[in-house]
Amino acid sequence: MSDAILKVRDLKKHFGGKKPLFGKAPRAVRAVDGIDFDLRRGETLGLVGESGCGKTTLGRCIVRAHDPTGGEVIYDDPDRGPVDLAALSRKELQPYRLEVQMIFQDPIGSLNPRMTLLEIIGEPMIVNGLATGAEVKKRVGDLLVRVGLRREHMNRYPHAFSGGQRQRIGIARALALNPKVIVCDEPVSALDVSVQAQILNLLQDLQRDGDLTFLFIAHDLGVVEYVCNRVAVMYVGRIVELAETDDLFARPLHPYSEALLSAVPVPDPEVEGHPHLLQGDVANAVNLPPGCHFHPRCVYCVARCRTEDPELREVNGRKVRCHRAEELDLEGVAQEEAVHG
Amino acid sequence: MADTPLLKVEDLCTHYHLPQGTVRAVDGASLSVKPGQTVGIVGESGCGKSVMLRSILRIVPRPGRIESGRILYARADGQVTDLAALDQDGRAARAIRGAEISMIFQEPMTSLSPVHTIGDQIGEALILHRDLSRKAARAETVAALDRVAMPRAERIVDMYPHEISGGMRQRAMIAMALCCGPRLLMADEPTTALDVTTQAQILALMRRLQEEDGMAIVFVTHDLGVVAQMTEFVVIMYLGRVVETGPVRDIYYRPKHPYTHALLHSIPKLGQRRAGARLQSVKGGLPDPYLTMTGCPFAPRCPHNDGDRCEREAPALRSVGAAQEVRCHYAERLDLQGVRKAVTA
Secondary structure (H helix, E strand, O other), rough: OOEEEEEEEEEEEEEHHHOOOOOOOOOOOOEEEEEEEEEEOOOEEEEEEEOOOHHHHHHHHHHOOOOOOOEEEEEEEEOOOOHHHOOHHHHHHEEEEHHEEEEEEOOOOOOOOOOOOHHHHHHHHOOOOOOOOOHHHHHHHHHHHOOOHHEEEHHHHHHOOOOHHHHHHHHHHHHOOOOOOOEOOOOOOOOOHHHHHHHHHHHHHHHHHOEEEEEEEOHHHHHHHOOOOEEEEEEEOOEEEEEEOOOOOOOOOOOHHHHHHOOOOOOOOOOOOOOOOOOOOOOOOOOOOOOOOOOHHHOOOHHHHHOOOOEEEEEOOOEEEEOOOOOOOOOOOOOOOOOOO | OOOOOOOEEEEEEEEEEEOOEEEEEEEEEEEEEOOOEEHHHHHHHOHHHHHHHHHHHOOOOOOOOEEEEEEEEEOOOOEEEHHHHOOOOHHHHHHHEEEEEEEEEHHHHHHHHOOOOOOHHHHHHHHHHHHOOOOHHHHHHHHHHOOOOOOOOOHHHOOOHHHHHHHHHHHHHHHHHHHHOOOOEEEEEEOOOHHHHHHHHHHHHHHHHHHHHHOOEEEEEHHHHHHHHHHHHHHHEEOOOEEEEEHHHHHHOOOHHHHHHHHHHHHOOOOEEEEOOOOOOOOOOOOOOOOOOOOOOOOHOOEEEEEEEEHHHOOOEEEEEEEEEOOOOHHHOOOOOEEEEEOOO
């Protein structure tokens, strides 16, 4: 058994670009443009990047909420062997829908206000034939307890709960089918900080107790550092760096990773931040610059970067998409002694 | 005269009378801002920080109303005006709003008009407050956009907000807020909707502009990193009340209120990876806004709740240390830990 539960190979998702009745075809938005990575069994892989970099689209392609334009998503099923989720038809996909689930960012918009918790969490069990009748009630009750709610909450509607509790409901729904992989799309970014910590702790407990693998999409680097084993940094539809969390934060290899890390304000008035300010805005996914997509904003840019598109290649056991990865000495985030008070 | 406050809010109460009950959005909050100072207001959603700013500018949306309290503002000519007593649509309020006190909002997309060009929106303020002609206003607008480092300012002037990126929109907002040379700038979560790299650009810009103009800034945010990097004085709010205030170092290194402590320790901080360690979370969530609380508002979530005095008696804001004030019965006894162990005094 290989240790990768999910292998993503050259995954692409382009939007638009269809030729209209008259005139010539517009250029497609290349939201996800050739992504390769392995998701290891039991790990939490972080996916970070600015808004519009395609991280949510990538998550949605993996659960097949979007149909990818190209590439493979190979799920290693312990019973049925490896299967390419991207190539399956809707019907063939049905059994695998159980295995890969998703938690959404917006805990209000993702729950149907006309359904009780019993219906929201119980419906997927009934549809997939996992439980019927009284068994559904028992299981829903158990799940609610597992995510820190109470059994008697199951007859209430989502509006009766706060943001943090609603996110717990979303997590219970994702767990209802005993999935192996959960794609968490910004699960805490809509929550207040004091509640955010509760949800992060809950996710970690769930992972420890049940054999779960997370793909954790986030833009808050503090959260990512706290929960993830490995981190992939995305820039306009591509991975620019993939490394162990500690390595990435201590010494990034890609200039974009460095800029991202340095931009986070330090919550300590005596530690002065030195953000490496980026020039301009994120590249346009419709009209990408030639050469390295990051070169117009990169301070380390040389002639080669303007013409030659770098490959995602291996450097010291880490993956990075930069011509100058070896020669640059980039600045990470200082490891400080943590204070528990 | 450097020590006379530019703005002094005393016991401000802004309430919303709704059919379901009364929401005490701001419930006896005080604040003081000196000329040129940067003050941060921190709190979670629903703590009343935005309503407080809107009360100062007198733009509280109905049915919200200032019930009591004073908002003393020292005008440029030295006269002190109580903004809370002004008619909110009156001439005096309008002369101050936008010219002497201006505001940057959180969401630049919804706070800019989608049907007017950037130039028209900035120019409007200039024509109104500085009596410029259209032509002069346009030239002034381009200069204002140049100051906020807007690329291609002459072209952006004629564009609509939807045509430019989020970071550029926030620059346009800042240009608009600063075009009349305000003495007090209020920023309501100015970078929350932006990506970290854009946030870093905007924060650097605000810092530079403050150095150039010497205006005072009231900075509302929930991001403790931004507060630490941007402000000198911090006000922590919880449920419409100020629970702790003090110089930024005191708040971060010697917090006295359990809520401040909880805020400081519930965020995962960069570079402080605690493998396998758990984050300290605050139990429960924010209570129902219609409830009237007896006792300390934080008591139901507080780990130091004594079950008696905390639930009976609402603590008053009292002084601990030179400039620090806190609203807790047991502030001196708790010995709460700041963000670091070793403190350089």
